[in-house]
Amino acid sequence: xxxxxxxxxxxxxxxxxxxxxxxxxxxxxxxxxxxxxxxxxxxxxxxxxxxxxxxxxxxxxxxxxxxxxxxxxxxxxxxxxxxxxxxxxxxxxxxxxxxxxxxxxxxxxxxxxxxxxxxxxxxxxxxxxxxxxxxxxxxxxxxxxxxxxxxxxxxxxxxxxxxxxxxxxxxxxxxxxxxxxxxxxxxxxxxxxxxxxxxxxxxxxxxxxxxxxxxxxxxxxxxxxxxxxxxxxxxxxxxxxxxxxxxxxxxxxxxxxxxxxxxxxxxxxxxxxxxxxxx
Numbered sequence: 403x404x405x406x407x408x409x410x411x412x413x414x415x416x417x418x419x420x421x422x423x424x425x426x427x428x429x430x431x432x433x434x435x436x437x438x439x440x441x442x443x444x445x446x447x448x449x450x451x452x453x454x455x456x457x458x459x460x461x462x463x464x465x466x467x468x469x470x471x472x473x474x475x476x477x478x479x480x481x482x483x484x485x486x487x488x489x490x491x492x493x494x495x496x497x498x499x500x501x502x503x504x505x506x507x508x509x510x511x512x513x514x515x516x517x518x519x520x521x522x523x524x525x526x527x528x529x530x531x532x533x534x535x536x537x538x539x540x541x542x543x544x545x546x547x548x549x550x551x552x553x554x555x556x557x558x559x560x561x562x563x564x565x566x567x568x569x570x571x572x573x574x575x576x577x578x579x580x581x582x583x584x585x586x587x588x589x590x591x592x593x594x595x596x597x598x599x600x601x602x603x604x605x606x607x608x609x610x611x612x613x614x615x616x617x618x619x620x621x622x623x624x625x626x627x628x629x630x631x632x633x634x635x636x637x638x639x640x641x642x643x644x645x646x647x648x649x650x651x652x653x654x655x656x657x658x659x660x661x662x663x664x665x666x667x668x669x670x671x672x673x674x675x676x677x678x679x680x681x
Contacts, residue, residue, distance in 0.1 A: 411477065412484040414493045419473045422522060425461045426469050444504050444580075445518040446511035460500040462520035464575070475526040478542075479533040486536055495591065499528025502587025503580045510579060519577035524584025527564075530557050531588035561585045649675055 411419075429439060441452065444459035463469040484492035503524025507516050533540075534557040541550035551559075561582060568578040652668055664672065 506583025
């Protein structure tokens with residue numbers, strides 16, 4: 403599973419959720435005229451006289467339940483995406499997906515009838531696509547499905563369902579084509595940049611470790627045969643004669659000049675000769 407930040411209310415996710423809630427509250431309490439809501443909704447037949455609706459429709463919702471679903475999607479997908487893109491780029495991407503959804507429906511309206519619509523669902527689907535591209539293997543729980551679903555599978559299923567209901571021409575009050583347009587805009591944004599999801603390297607199998615007893619340095623030194631003692635086990639008569647002659651020379655030197663006159667090598671030879679004599 404790829405790395406996934408802990409979902410949280412990031413700066414622009416919180417502001418967008420709050421803005422959508424405030425607009426809904428104002429439309430339900432103070433500005434209740436249907437003309438105001440119609441002036442903010444996206445109507446493909448009136449874009450030339452109301453160009454602001456490419457943007458304004460994203461902040462208008464059909465009711466509390468509509469707002470709730472989009473806010474949940476904005477929180478789940480938007481938080482990690484904002485952490486990945488940065489706040490400024492996240493806001494631009496969100497608006498780009500929403501406007502892209504409106505442009506997609508406007509182009510389709512040239513060939514088929516498209517009813518006016520409101521809501522941030524197109525922009526949220528664009529965020530879902532970005533989430534699935536960044537973390538394709540992230541596991542999500544979607545009620546009422548009892549098993550986790552990967553982000554890639556979930557987004558593909560959502561877009562497929564929107565296409566299915568759009569082709570059925572089902573008048574359920576949901577702008578399915580706007581959802582598809584937002585997802586397509588989000589996909590093209592990354593595809594045109596040559597973005598590809600990073601492959602998470604497979605974990606290497608744990609290496610088997612063999613514990614060995616640690617031998618103290620002093621013990622190892624005692625076990626290791628010294629250069630002088632090694633050849634003593636297989637000394638020949640000539641070698642023994644040579645050692646005796648060297649010993650006689652050292653004794654004469656000690657008698658003449660004392661022990662201090664011996665070199666370190668001569669001292670080691672003398673010690674080793676005495677050790678062999680005791681064994």
